[in-house]
Amino acid sequence: MTDNVFDFKAQPRANSASDSGGSEDGGEGDSDQVTPLSVCTDLPNNLSPNPRTPKSPKVASCLKKRHRAPGSHKPEGTRVLHTHGRRTLYTAGRPPWYNKEGQLKNAFVIGLCGGSASGKTTVARKIIEYLDVPWVSLLSMDSFYKVLNEEQHKKAVANEYDFDHPDAFDFDLVISTLKRLKEGKSVNVPIYNFATHSREKQMKTIYGANVVIFEGIMAFANPELLKVMDMKVFVDTDSDICLARRLRRDIAERGRDPQGVLKQYMKFVKPSFEHYIEPYMQSADIIVPKGGENDVAVNLIVLHVHNQLQARGFKLRNKQAQASHNGQPMPDTLHILEKTAQINGIHSFIRDKSTSRDEFIFYSKRLMRLLFEHALSMLPFKDAVVETPQGIFYDGRKTSVKRIVGVSILRAGETMEQALCExxxxxxxxxxxxxxxxxxxxxxxxxxxxxxxxxxxxIFLLDATVATGAAAMMAIRVLLDHDVPEEKIFLCSLLMAASGVQTVAYAFPKVKIVTTAVDKDVNDKFHILPGIGNFGDRYFGTDFAE
Known part of the structure; x- marks a missing residue:
């Protein structure tokens, strides 16, 4: 039993760009750096090795209860994302990850390095569990093994291929993927099949990480990777324990025979650890002995990450609603339908609080179709000559756009889908x-x-009404994170507030804004004045007011 809870061991710190943990606003500073240390877990019996961070508020009652993910300790507190093909569900909402100018705040990247079967994945899952915050992504280096040629594949089947050498990994793909995740972009990650020693045809999509945990045996082996990491953690586990874990894992999960596993370990794994992994322990900010059993080290990591995340939060809606746009001209990207007697008449119907639900839906759909016809006229067109049934040629025009995608902001935006399809x-x-x-x-x-x-x-981005522009900004940011060019986005709305127009145009000056009317004010409940009421409630016949 040791008298000290923490055994601090000074180590040389690499002087590289990866040492900076500073925020964008505060710049790079010593106060944000993590002192390298090794954390021991020989605690007195009366001390808890597992102090938990405060829990986040419960998810809104309208959301369905999710199944808990591996590593989660409380189903009701689970905040892990689930991806099924192109459908991504989240158990808790992601707050704004950008400022009022629409500029991104980079994700916080934790690099986990250590020998094979040292417990890196276990440490990563415990960090996710103890963080108890939404939108944490785990990226494994195992996904980035190179595609083997025929000769290499034969060696792999005979346990003669060195999977523990740096040359076995596609570092270019690893670096580009991790950089995109840090920048908030959507990425497609290969799925490696260890039974067949090949990549699957299907890929896994990861998007929307506030925290990225990147783990792998060669996580510290490339200087470019180290620069991307905000915190570097080395998992140090006894070699006999690693061997026992590897035997159990490779036999049970990867269909290997014991002799082959032992042969591969002695010929490749152990020498590789001594030459390519252990020397990079000095690059670590924190060394974690005993792997996933070390709750003290995990909680130390979690505490630092929480402090970093608190400095990265944004409060946008109040700022947007309170922003003064008096005297500012409407942006050139705003396109309002001509206020004809027809448009004015339809607005009279849908703004009237006494209009029945059936009439509200009918006139709303009429207005939506007119809105989309106007938006379609703004697409690029090219000359086209066609022959009429009378055999006479007609000089016409055709759109040069191959396909249009409508993206609705639920729930009110979903009401516009049918009109767009029509x-x-x-x-x-x-x-x-x-x-x-x-x-x-x-x-x-x-x-x-x-x-x-x-x-x-x-892209036609659909939202029935836009007040402060907060939801529209978030949706546009999602599209940009999926590499949609800003100039190809059309924000289509039946009614907008002037403040919402200015907010969107200020953050995204190339997005085209198309609407049938712009009202002047927004009240303290973020409702447009004079407005149209709650469009979703009036359309669907619901009312959530208490």
Whole structure:
């Protein structure tokens, strides 16, 4: 039994760009750096090795209860994302990860390095569990083994291929993927099959990480990777324990025979650890002995990450609602339908509080079709000559756009999907669920379903009304994170507030804003004045007011 809870061991610190833990606003500073240390866990019996961080508020009651993910200790507190093909569900909303200018705050990247079967994945899962915050992504280096040629594949089957050498990994793909995750972008990650020693055809999509945990035996072996990491953790476990774990894992999970595992360990794994992994222990900010059993070290990591995340939060909606746009001209990207007697008449119907639900839906759909016809006229066109049934040629025009994707901001934006499909043939539809957190007043992202290869298409972003522009900004940011060019996004809304127009145009000056009317004010409940009321409640016949 030791008298000290923490055994601090001074180690040389690499003087590289990866040492900076500073925020964008504060710059790089010594106060944000982590002192390298080794954490021991020989604690007195009366001390708890597992102090928990305060729990986040419970998810809104309207969300369905999710199954708990591996490593989670309380189902009701689970905040892990689940990805199924192109559908991504989240158990807790993601608050804004950008400022009012729409600029991103980079994700916090934790690098976990250590020998094979040292407990890196266990440490990563415990960090996720103890963090208890939404939107944490785990990226494993095991996904980035190179594709083997025929000769290499034969060696792999005979346990003669060195999977523990740096040359076995596709570092270019690892670096580009981790950088994109840090920048908040969507990435497609290979799925490696250890039984067949090959990559699967299907890939896994990861998007929306506030914290990225990157683990692998060669996580510290490349200087470019070290620069991306905000915190570097080395998992140090006894070699006999690692061997026992590897035997159990490779036999049970990867279909290997014991002799082959032992042969591979002695010929490749152990020498590789001594030459390529252990020397990089000096690059670590924190060394974790005993792997996943070391709750003290995990909680130390979690404490630092929580402090970093607190400095990265944004409060947008109140700032947007309070922003003064008096005297500022409407942006050139704003396109309002001409206020004809027809448009004015339809607005009279849908703004009238005494209008029945059936009439409200009927006139809303009429207005939606007119809105989309106007938006379609703004797409690029090219000359086209066609022959009429009378055999006469006609000089006409055709759109040069191959496909249009409609992305609705749930729930009010979903009401516009049918009208878009009625005026635009073969349109694809995506959905983004953004809800207001009743405690913070901020928009939060809960759900995404986007068509494949959306980055190549023109996007009609649908929301029935836009008040402060907070939800629209978040949806646009999601599209940009999926590599959609800003100039290909059309924000289509029946009614907008002037403040919402200015907010969106200020943050994203290339996005085209198309609406049928702009009202001047927004009240303290973020409702447009004179407005239209709660569009979703009037359309669906619901009322959530207490």
């Amino acid at each position: 005026v635009c043939k073969d349109v694809s539809i995506g959905k983004i669920l953004i809800q207001t957190n009743m405690d913070t007043g901020e928009p939060e992202l809960h759900y995404i379903r986007l068509p494949k290869d959306i980055k190549d298409e023109y």
